Amino acid sequence: MATTTDSAPSAETPAEETAGARDTARAGETSPFPYRTIAMGVIGSVVLMLASLGAGGILVRDPIIGTGPLSWMRYGHGHALTTAVLYVGFGLVVWAWVRLGRYALAGRIGTRPIVVAAFAWMAPLLIAPPLFTRDVFSYLGQGAQLLHGLDPYDYGPAALDVLPDVVQNVHPLWQTTPAPYGPLFLLVAEHTVGITGNNMIAGVILTRVILLAGLAGLLWALPKLVRHLGGRLPVTMWLAVASPMMVIHLVGGPHNDLLMLAFLTIGVWAALERKHALAIVLVTVGMLIKPTAAVALPFLVWVWANHLPHEESLFRRFVKAVTPSLAIFGVVFAAGTWVSLGSLNLGWVTGLQAPQMIANWLNFPTGIGEVAHTLVNLVIDVPSSPFVTVARGAAWVALIAVMVWQWWKARHGGREAIMRMGITLLAVAIFAPPTLPWYLTWGFVILSAFSWRRVHLAVMVAVSMFLVLVYYPTGEQSLYDWWFIAGVVAASLYGAASLLKPDPLGLIGVWKRQPVKDAEPDPAAEGPSPTTHATS
Numbered sequence: 001m002a003t004t005t006d007s008a009p010s011a012e013t014p015a016e017e018t019a020g021a022r023d024t025a026r027a028g029e030t031s032p033f034p035y036r037t038i039a040m041g042v043i044g045s046v047v048l049m050l051a052s053l054g055a056g057g058i059l060v061r062d063p064i065i066g067t068g069p070l071s072w073m074r075y076g077h078g079h080a081l082t083t084a085v086l087y088v089g090f091g092l093v094v095w096a097w098v099r100l101g102r103y104a105l106a107g108r109i110g111t112r113p114i115v116v117a118a119f120a121w122m123a124p125l126l127i128a129p130p131l132f133t134r135d136v137f138s139y140l141g142q143g144a145q146l147l148h149g150l151d152p153y154d155y156g157p158a159a160l161d162v163l164p165d166v167v168q169n170v171h172p173l174w175q176t177t178p179a180p181y182g183p184l185f186l187l188v189a190e191h192t193v194g195i196t197g198n199n200m201i202a203g204v205i206l207t208r209v210i211l212l213a214g215l216a217g218l219l220w221a222l223p224k225l226v227r228h229l230g231g232r233l234p235v236t237m238w239l240a241v242a243s244p245m246m247v248i249h250l251v252g253g254p255h256n257d258l259l260m261l262a263f264l265t266i267g268v269w270a271a272l273e274r275k276h277a278l279a280i281v282l283v284t285v286g287m288l289i290k291p292t293a294a295v296a297l298p299f300l301v302w303v304w305a306n307h308l309p310h311e312e313s314l315f316r317r318f319v320k321a322v323t324p325s326l327a328i329f330g331v332v333f334a335a336g337t338w339v340s341l342g343s344l345n346l347g348w349v350t351g352l353q354a355p356q357m358i359a360n361w362l363n364f365p366t367g368i369g370e371v372a373h374t375l376v377n378l379v380i381d382v383p384s385s386p387f388v389t390v391a392r393g394a395a396w397v398a399l400i401a402v403m404v405w406q407w408w409k410a411r412h413g414g415r416e417a418i419m420r421m422g423i424t425l426l427a428v429a430i431f432a433p434p435t436l437p438w439y440l441t442w443g444f445v446i447l448s449a450f451s452w453r454r455v456h457l458a459v460m461v462a463v464s465m466f467l468v469l470v471y472y473p474t475g476e477q478s479l480y481d482w483w484f485i486a487g488v489v490a491a492s493l494y495g496a497a498s499l500l501k502p503d504p505l506g507l508i509g510v511w512k513r514q515p516v517k518d519a520e521p522d523p524a525a526e527g528p529s530p531t532t533h534a535t536s
Contacts, residue, residue, distance in 0.1 A: 027111065032109055037099045038117045042124070044092025048131065048252070049124040051089055054082030055473045057130035057532060059169050059200055071177050073503070081488065086473050091491075093121055094244055094465055098498050101461070104234040105454060105499075110246070111234050115219065118242040122251045126208050131252040132468060133438075134475040140196075140203045141170040143189025144177040146341075150180035151187055153347030165198045171475070173357065178347070180354045183340035184288035185256050210255045214253070217262025218445065221269050225449035228272045229415050239460060240448040244468050249438040257438055260290035261445050268296070268418060268446065276304040280325050285333040288340070291352055292442055294426055295403070299410050299421040301325050306413025314411065358434035359388055361477045365395030366433060392433050399431040415450075422446035437467035454500060462496035 053065060054073025065071055072078035100117055103109045114468060130136050141157030145167045150159055156176035157167050167175075179186060185432030196202040222240060226233045240246065250258040263286030271279035278301050286293035303315065304321035312320075337344055361367030370393030373384040404425045409418035428437060440463070452460075469488040472478050479485065497504040 013489075019428075021299070028392045034100060034103055034109060034117075036398045037096050037103070038113070040099070041093050041096030041117060041121045044094075044096060045124040045247070047089030047123045048086055048126050048248070049089075049093065049128040051082045051086035052128045052131055052385040052473065054079055055086045055349055056128060056447070056472075057134040057475045059129070059165070061165060063153055064201070090468070091193075091245075091488055093497075094495055097238075097244060097439045098123070098461060098495055100242060101235075101238050101457065101499050102237045104232075104503065105457070107514055109234060109317045110222075111237050114237045114242050117471045118247060121242070121247045124245070125252040127205055128252060130204060130254070130475065131248055132471045132473055132475060133253045133255070134169075134248070136204050136207050136254055137166075137169040137200070138171065138174045138179075139181075140166050140187075140193055140200065141174070143180070143191075143193040144181075146186050146190040146195050151341075151345065151347065152171055153350070154178060157483070163193070163198045165200050166193065166203070174354075177354045177357070178350075180350070180352050180491055181256060183290040183337050183529060184285065185259065185290065185346070186348075187340040202232065204254075208251065211251070211254050211256065214258035214260070214262035215246075217266055218258075218440070220267035222263070222445075222449060224269045225272075225446075229418060231449045232453050234451060235457070237529060239452070239457065240445050243464050245438065245441050245444070245464050248468050250441060253438065255438050256290055257441055260286045260293050262286075263289065263442065263448075264293050264296055264442075265445060267300070268421070271303045273420070274307050276300070276307070277324065277328055279303075279329040281332050284329050286335060288333070288336040291348075292425070292428065292439075295425055297325070297329065298315075298407050298423050299417045299424070302407075302410045302417045303413045305411075306417075312478065320412075325425075326498060331380055356392075356433045358436070360434070360477055362477075362479055363392075363433050363435035364430050365391040366435075368395075395431045395433075399427060402427050402431075418446065419450060422450075437470060440467060441516075458496040458499045461499050462492040462512075465492040465495045 007460070053070070057242065058065075058074060062388045065073070078318075096117070100109070100114060104114060125131065138157070141160070144160055144163050145152045145155060146158060148160060148162055151414070157170045160167050191205060192206050192210065196206055211289040218241065222236055225231075225235055226236050246258075249255060263282045265487060266281045267282035267286065270276070270282060280297065281288040283293050283296050283300060287297075301318065301321050304325065305317040308317040308320055310317075332343060337348075359366050361370055366388050369388035370384060372391065373382065373387040376382055377384075403424050406420040406427070410420035422443045424443075425446065426440060429439035429442055444460070466488055469491070470477065470479055470485070476489075494505070
């Protein structure tokens with residue numbers, strides 16, 4: 001990510017213009033609306049939805065497929081086939097997303113086609129089984145606990161003696177584990193289960209529909225953030241809204257991070273608009289959904305302090321900003337907890353330790369600990385837990401140092417404070433155990449409103465693909481299937497290269513047995529057109 005702007009349009013000769021027109025016509029997308037690219041993604045999303053019936057996060061007892069004529073999709077060769085088909089659908093969605101990115105970078109499309117594409121790709125997944133995760137089953141299980149009078153911060157869903165379909169579909173790891181989510185989200189989950197009861201399919205679909213309110217909040221906030229932070233709106237929407245991380249993880253998953261991100265982004269906008277009390281309220285509400293939002297609050301204090309008259313010292317301005325911020329935070333925190341749980345139950349704070357049971361190398365310090373254990377284990381047989389524990393402890397110390405340093409660097413407020421906030425959110429996702437793929441959206445969504453270099457956007461393509469594929473469609477992690485991970489890395493690198501140059505390895509040309517002529521603009525050679533900054 002960088003703060004530099006894109007290059008200016010380059011001069012073209014008449015011959016080059018003619019060649020470009022031929023290439024555009026060959027691409028079949030001469031209008032500003034990329035119908036074929038959107039259709040490709042829709043086909044991929046439909047394939048994802050259909051294949052997920054056999055290869056996704058399926059139910060223990062499915063009332064629709066169950067033992068019927070389509071049950072072959074879930075066993076043996078049938079499951080292997082549907083899994084392969086699901087990855088084909090994923091490839092089509094990513095291919096369409098990369099093509100859309102090239103159009104956005106070249107200034108050939110504005111924001112509206114990107115938003116339409118994102119909606120079209122999300123629509124089939126609204127009725128699909130959970131994809132690459134089964135967290136939504138835990139949401140429903142914890143909501144059922146609250147509905148039936150059990151404290152989700154004291155018990156796991158296994159303690160319920162009602163709603164057997166809800167309970168048995170919770171992953172075994174979370175059956176006896178207290179909830180790690182904020183009380184406001186558990187209130188949402190409680191009302192969801194109150195409507196859908198023991199019907200898991202309806203529960204998953206309704207959860208997705210509710211979380212779409214978070215998407216609506218993002219769509220409202222991101223254009224306003226771009227105006228403050230200097231990005232290009234089509235690129236921001238492509239990166240934050242149409243990406244596989246949003247379409248497949250946050251919506252197809254689904255994940256409650258989407259709802260938290262809405263409050264976070266709107267809160268950041270409010271702070272930049274000098275509506276500081278509202279900003280603290282919104283981000284605190286986001287914290288009551290997913291506690292990570294609390295990381296943003298100290299940075300918003302700096303924004304507030306720097307909007308006060310500069311005749312006073314920075315320290316005095318900070319005191320004048322932090323005092324009402326703490327008061328507002330305390331009132332909203334207490335009221336939100338009371339409304340959600342009927343008391344000032346703070347058990348959800350200790351519940352944040354529950355996810356630390358997840359240990360895999362996607363979390364950087366855990367990976368360091370595992371590598372150290374592997375090397376020592378070549379000499380002497382020792383358990384891995386001490387190595388992982390020490391590495392995680394060191395990472396916590398380093399993370400606290402990074403957070404303090406980034407917060408201090410943000411002391412002049414403005415765009416700098418928001419950038420430091422985004423970096424800190426990424427650092428928390430990477431260094432605090434555990435690291436789950438969708439956690440990186442916390443920082444990515446904020447940083448998407450800044451200006452990016454093309455090469456850094458290509459890196460984001462690789463990261464987005466990798467973070468979806470490191471979990472199997474069933475929701476189980478694939479991080480220790482080394483041949484599979486090698487294929488994931490290769491595919492991710494190819495996707496990144498494809499953003500900079502269509503068909504970078506000439507594979508389509510080999511297939512057609514003729515030289516490839518780019519049917520799409522080469523962002524490395526073509527600057528934005530005069531309509532680059534169109535927003536519709």
